[in-house]
Amino acid sequence: MKISLELLQILDAIDRHGSFTAAAAALHRVPSALSHAVSKLESDLDVQLFIREGRRATLNEAGRTLLEDGRHLLRAAGELERRVRRIATGWEAELRIAIDSIVPVERIYPLLDAFYAAGHSTQIRLSQEVLGGTWDALATDRADLAIAAPGDMPPRSGISSRLLCTRTDFVFAIAPHHPLASVPEPIPNSEVRRHRAIVIADTSQELRARSVGLLDGQDILRVPNMPAKAAAQVAGLGIGYLPRWLAEPELATGHLVEKQLAERRQPMPLHIAWRSRQIGRALAWFLDALENPAYLGPLTVGL
Template sequence: MNFSIEQLQAFDAAAHTGSFSAAARRLGKAQSVISTAVANLEADLGVSLFDRSGRYPALTAEGKRLLLDARHIIEACANLQALSGEIAAGVEHRLTLAVDDTSHLPWLEPILGVFAERFPNVELELLFPLLDDQIAMLLSGRAQIGIGYEQTNAHKDIETRSIGMVRAPLFVAADHPLAAKKRVGRADLIKHRQIVITSRGGAPHHFDVLIASKVWRVEGDLAILELVKRGHGWAMLPEFLAEGPLGAGEIFRLQPDFIPELPVMRMEVLWHRPHAQGKAGIWLRDALIRRAAERN
């Protein structure tokens, strides 16, 4: 038995896409290469992985069972390759950090201050994409590290670590009509404009819970906060962003009587596993994870 990682990848891609031609497109290879790799793997293992009697290849019972182990091996190889790349990498000259919205800067800045002292010659680029825009940047290599909220349909090559939990209460301007109520019901909120966050790609957001019939969609929590402060509507906002304006009396926290628990989302640091991090990226990634551990 002498199978290769390329054979396992061809097997996995064919099983995932449902055909050898689609697997070839996914892996950027000729269909004959995929078909030959799978056939050689079957010969090496001594079992038939696909039933080829129909129009499309279908996994056999043996293929279904072996696919799980094949994927574990592919995952382990990817981890080994990423780890070895990081160990071999030196200090990169440039690092791009993609942060889900500028509203995270107040708590992030102290970490960046330490980063500046440890890596004074590294050119740091800060970008502020949202949701699917951020993932696209990580996958393409445009950004090396991301900070954002938990992904509902995470890409298999995106590695994540939790860096804390965020609640999103409901807020309005201090002089908004809703601020006069001790508790608000769904019928109260429906009557007033709701301001929700959006991304350029249009993906659903973690705090995108539509209640009102009149809606404004805004790119960025800071912009939403400013519109809320000026009385244009109510919105769900991260607690860390609302603390200052709430303490200054600029906004009011609503108490809904129909939501048993406020929306809570996990914040994560994200990176694309196949792209090796340099020493500066590894330090920044670990510093974000340590911050979360120290706060818990």
């Protein structure tokens, strides 16, 4: 067989990192080894897979098709390895936890401390996702457990969920020098629509991207995370809601002011969600711990 999992991993790394050099660093290989492997594959298949422009390498249509289908094989192989490990020992070699950006990552550190103190050896990998990206991480096998997945669960098999909380404690915050700050309250949507909204880009890779609180026709500035959103609003670049835990320090210093809108944003449910096929002992430990008020309570403060 001309196409191996190793070659698919190489193609995936080049696509994600944009060059053979960066991909080689990520894979702990030398660039010449990757270049040779790709050239041999192109020769064996008698097709060109990349458009090469200087140091950058971009997949052409044939290469993109190969990689998109190949990623399904990579995910299946990874899941097979993890399943064999779970069957052999009951404990996962690695547990991947995706946390929605609405929750500060450090809030789950006491949970991790308790897990390590119990002597468990499963490696933990944390990642942050935004909106639908938290569900997408489960659906595309980037995560085993998701914390604060927002909104409705997508229609995908193999995922279970339970309610974490319904977030309501959001502040519509703007810089005091922003034009909207002088508009009488409550501010109507017709006025809000005239001003740029600061939003965090949804991190979905396969599921449809979601958005929250945007009005039709409203200009948008997309930023990568919650601190960047708060900073953009402090700078007067736009407007939007912030979780109270993030807004309060800026409100206290006067860098932001809270305004009341005529139409309040609807509460959104946040969930604990997980991949439910063959639950390992580490995932089961976290699911049990996340029912303990001592760990659950601090997660939801200011949401």
